[in-house]
Amino acid sequence: MTLEKKLINKSYYEGLTMDREEPPIEVLGQLYIAEQRKNVPDLTSIRFAQGELYFLVHDYESAIFKWENIANELEPWAKKNLADAYMELGELSTAESIYKAVLSDSELLNTEISMQLFALYIEKGNHDMAQHTIKSLLATNPDYANMTMLAKAYFEENENWEDAIELAVNEGDRTNSLKWYEALIQYAKIGVIAEHEPGYFMESIRSVSELDQRLFEKLSTAIWVNYENSPFYLAWLRDFNQLFQQLHWEEAEEWKELPEVLENAYLHLISSAYPIKEIRGLVPAILSNLLVTATNNRLITAASAVLAWNEMFPGTLATDIISNSEHLINNAEATVDLTEIVQLLESISNWAQNNDIIIDKKFSQKVVEQIPSESHQLLIIGSPGSGVNSCINELVGETLLSEDTNSLISIQDQDYLEMAEVTEEGVRPIDTLSDFYEEQLSHARYGGDTRIFHLYAPSAFLHENNWAITTLPFPHQEKYADYALLADSLLFVINERSLFQSSDYERLLDWKEKAPHLTIQFLIYADEAENEKVATKRLQKATAAIDQYFPNSAVFLYSKENDRSIQLNDISSFYRRHFAERNLAEERTVKSIAIVQDLLSSLFEKRLEMEESLYTTLRMYEEIVSKLSGANNQLSDIEVEKTRTIVNSFEDIKDTTTREIMTEIPKILRDCKDFVKEDSDFGKIHIELNDKMNSEIDQYVHKTLLPKVYDRINEWIRLSQEQLNESQHFLNELCEGFNGLYEEDQLALQCDFSILDDWKRDARRLTNSIKIDKANILLRLKPSQVLLKSAGKLFGSIPQNKKMLHTRYHKYLETEDFTEVAQNIVDAFLLQFDFYENGLAGDIHIFFSNPYDVLQKTIEDKNVEIHEYQELLERLKNNPEMFHDPLRLFELRLLQYDWLTSPGKLSYSKH
Numbered sequence: 001m002t003l004e005k006k007l008i009n010k011s012y013y014e015g016l017t018m019d020r021e022e023p024p025i026e027v028l029g030q031l032y033i034a035e036q037r038k039n040v041p042d043l044t045s046i047r048f049a050q051g052e053l054y055f056l057v058h059d060y061e062s063a064i065f066k067w068e069n070i071a072n073e074l075e076p077w078a079k080k081n082l083a084d085a086y087m088e089l090g091e092l093s094t095a096e097s098i099y100k101a102v103l104s105d106s107e108l109l110n111t112e113i114s115m116q117l118f119a120l121y122i123e124k125g126n127h128d129m130a131q132h133t134i135k136s137l138l139a140t141n142p143d144y145a146n147m148t149m150l151a152k153a154y155f156e157e158n159e160n161w162e163d164a165i166e167l168a169v170n171e172g173d174r175t176n177s178l179k180w181y182e183a184l185i186q187y188a189k190i191g192v193i194a195e196h197e198p199g200y201f202m203e204s205i206r207s208v209s210e211l212d213q214r215l216f217e218k219l220s221t222a223i224w225v226n227y228e229n230s231p232f233y234l235a236w237l238r239d240f241n242q243l244f245q246q247l248h249w250e251e252a253e254e255w256k257e258l259p260e261v262l263e264n265a266y267l268h269l270i271s272s273a274y275p276i277k278e279i280r281g282l283v284p285a286i287l288s289n290l291l292v293t294a295t296n297n298r299l300i301t302a303a304s305a306v307l308a309w310n311e312m313f314p315g316t317l318a319t320d321i322i323s324n325s326e327h328l329i330n331n332a333e334a335t336v337d338l339t340e341i342v343q344l345l346e347s348i349s350n351w352a353q354n355n356d357i358i359i360d361k362k363f364s365q366k367v368v369e370q371i372p373s374e375s376h377q378l379l380i381i382g383s384p385g386s387g388v389n390s391c392i393n394e395l396v397g398e399t400l401l402s403e404d405t406n407s408l409i410s411i412q413d414q415d416y417l418e419m420a421e422v423t424e425e426g427v428r429p430i431d432t433l434s435d436f437y438e439e440q441l442s443h444a445r446y447g448g449d450t451r452i453f454h455l456y457a458p459s460a461f462l463h464e465n466n467w468a469i470t471t472l473p474f475p476h477q478e479k480y481a482d483y484a485l486l487a488d489s490l491l492f493v494i495n496e497r498s499l500f501q502s503s504d505y506e507r508l509l510d511w512k513e514k515a516p517h518l519t520i521q522f523l524i525y526a527d528e529a530e531n532e533k534v535a536t537k538r539l540q541k542a543t544a545a546i547d548q549y550f551p552n553s554a555v556f557l558y559s560k561e562n563d564r565s566i567q568l569n570d571i572s573s574f575y576r577r578h579f580a581e582r583n584l585a586e587e588r589t590v591k592s593i594a595i596v597q598d599l600l601s602s603l604f605e606k607r608l609e610m611e612e613s614l615y616t617t618l619r620m621y622e623e624i625v626s627k628l629s630g631a632n633n634q635l636s637d638i639e640v641e642k643t644r645t646i647v648n649s650f651e652d653i654k655d656t657t658t659r660e661i662m663t664e665i666p667k668i669l670r671d672c673k674d675f676v677k678e679d680s681d682f683g684k685i686h687i688e689l690n691d692k693m694n695s696e697i698d699q700y701v702h703k704t705l706l707p708k709v710y711d712r713i714n715e716w717i718r719l720s721q722e723q724l725n726e727s728q729h730f731l732n733e734l735c736e737g738f739n740g741l742y743e744e745d746q747l748a749l750q751c752d753f754s755i756l757d758d759w760k761r762d763a764r765r766l767t768n769s770i771k772i773d774k775a776n777i778l779l780r781l782k783p784s785q786v787l788l789k790s791a792g793k794l795f796g797s798i799p800q801n802k803k804m805l806h807t808r809y810h811k812y813l814e815t816e817d818f819t820e821v822a823q824n825i826v827d828a829f830l831l832q833f834d835f836y837e838n839g840l841a842g843d844i845h846i847f848f849s850n851p852y853d854v855l856q857k858t859i860e861d862k863n864v865e866i867h868e869y870q871e872l873l874e875r876l877k878n879n880p881e882m883f884h885d886p887l888r889l890f891e892l893r894l895l896q897y898d899w900l901t902s903p904g905k906l907s908y909s910k911h
Helices: 003-009 024-036 044-056 060-067 075-088 092-101 107-124 127-140 147-157 161-175 178-189 198-209 213-227 233-246 258-269 283-293 296-312 319-330 338-354 361-370 388-396 433-441 460-465 478-484 502-514 532-549 564-580 584-675 685-742 754-768 783-795 799-815 819-829 831-838 840-878 881-901
Strands: 376-382 408-413 418-422 427-430 452-457 467-471 489-495 519-526 555-559
Touching: 003 107, 024 044, 044 060, 044 075, 060 075, 075 092, 075 107, 092 107, 107 127, 127 147, 127 161, 147 161, 161 178, 161 198, 178 198, 178 213, 198 213, 198 233, 213 233, 213 258, 233 283, 258 283, 258 296, 283 296, 283 319, 296 319, 296 881, 338 361, 338 584, 338 881, 361 418, 361 452, 361 478, 376 388, 376 564, 388 460, 388 467, 388 519, 388 564, 408 460, 418 433, 427 433, 433 452, 460 467, 460 564, 478 502, 489 502, 489 564, 502 519, 502 532, 519 532, 519 564, 532 555, 555 564, 584 685, 584 819, 584 831, 584 840, 584 881, 685 754, 685 819, 685 840, 754 831, 754 840, 819 831, 831 840, 840 881
Parallel strands: 376 467, 376 489, 408 452, 489 519, 519 555
Antiparallel strands: 408 467, 418 427, 418 452
């Protein structure tokens, strides 16, 4: 053991005590005494060794005493040991300062001190310094002792994943030790590496590929999962697949995980999650790598994907990859999972719905239902009057259908009766057969829309033959034609009483051309017995017509008069052989591909229709906003006009009332002269006369004036209501015209007529609460009144003067101008009327407030929609790929299925 190793382990004392049998502490004591007896003793080494022994027996105080005064070449180690002792005593700050004060050229000593400081910082909870210290050690001396594993454990314990990942990457590249790549796999599994850019791991992946293929695969797939939902996913796909193409495997083992993640990545990229321009450079490498790593069915799928991609984007794949794929496909059996095509159809339907493109959802639901079904799909139809529904009832064994049906009806075997309608929103249950029949008769209520019903009922015949029967209107309702093409076979019912029209043949031939796999058979149905010769002649005529147009079709004769079981057995025996001889799975696959082809073709056409529809809708909304803004201005004008009319009418009441008061009050006051008699007490007559005048005024106001005013206000309210009704009528006509023109959500501009009730209530309150204060009419200081009052007091007690005073009062009252008194009464009487009038404009505004709010809200909503449509049109104009890319990727998937269905033959043409 080297000296430095002994110093690290605190076993320096062994060099002084070797070959001695006594305990080391006793030996050192003897050496100490012997050395001390020398003329120039050097006790440094002995004291250092004694300190070690004291430390080992946990006598840290004695160890500190021994190490404090070491001054030779052991001084740096003594100081380090001194700090160790203080650290054991828990005096961490003292230990830290001593560690930092040690100066030495020994790399080993400095490393040991750093290790101790690292432990000290952890104990103090100073993780910043602990992290700094361990990272410095890793940078300067990573091979020392168990340094890297210690750092790994520390980083993991503190969940410092960034430094843990950096350590694993650096040590893996430095040492090529598999344990570091396994650590990266563990970090990937707990999902902590996706913050790094993918390029950070490429050298690690390249390195492990040279060491262990299985570990390479595990590391690659583990990191892959981390990036799948991160912003670096596309960068990962680019970097990894480019790297994989550069690697060479002399004797590659079978890949376990990589083919699946490659295939999933390809499917994700072509799922319309990204624009084509972002994935066009990624997919070729992914497919090339998938072709290299895949086996069995996945290999054939990869080859079909390569050929489909090459068809869609020629020149992006290497020729050897294409040649290899063609060889694989040409030597493979056609295998396509029907559910995958159905899922593609559902994806297209969902995309169309999310992009406001109208498609026949009910047809899509019917495809999803029938194409993967294990039952044989038999379509039974006939011309009106053929008795087709009666024939179906015979086959099912129950009277389920009436003759008058205008819908598509699907019938399947089930232990109990159940009915439902397929709608755009889903499946709507129907409770009873009566309700079911009612739905058939109510077809007209639905404006001719396609209606689809499911009818489940117990049927031994359907169960034994594994049939699902569908019937639909024929031949005039072309909208049902696509549904007919979903059937595996068509059975056309002819009533032996009816002639088979040439138009029926032509329609069936047209269907046959659209669906080559659709086989057509015929059933001549006789529902009643009749003259045998006539019936035979008709049968011969019908059979001849069938042979002319459909020479390979079977013709069944079914009569209600003959044994049902025998006739049904003939039909079922034929169809058992017929279906057994055909590859229905392949036919349905081809059929489903054709359906998706047609749907994609229609969607490409609807792209222009949608853009034109958007422009039309945008122009309509702009016109709506313009008209609504005009209506808002009209409403404002109406409010101003009605406010002026109603307020002016109210002011007329005030003016009329004012004139009446100004006329009647002076007259009433003058008529009070009759109250003055010659025998009146002229000393008090002015007071009594003043009271009399106030009494007359009060009598006039409450008995005469107020009833008139109340009637006038009620008449004013009636006329105001007419004015407001005119406004409401105008708004109703405006709404009716608007709603009829634009077929928008019903616009309703209802005014608030509750203000009329408020006005009526306020009118009663107004006329009932008016009080006229007692007026000072004759108790003023006017000269004429002062003279009369003074004369009355002076001469009123003299009989001869009473006649003169009587005459004077009469003359005064007849000639006095009571205009001021009348005006005061007008002011007092009309004070409440002024408050009433001041609130009229506000009330009328409240009357129109709801129409204002509705118009404003509608304008705001339409402006938002206009902005959205403008943005959408701008995006469509600047980024046509936002519409075309998803359709092209749907088309790509269909191309792949087409390659799998018809190896070596590409039957699907691109748009």
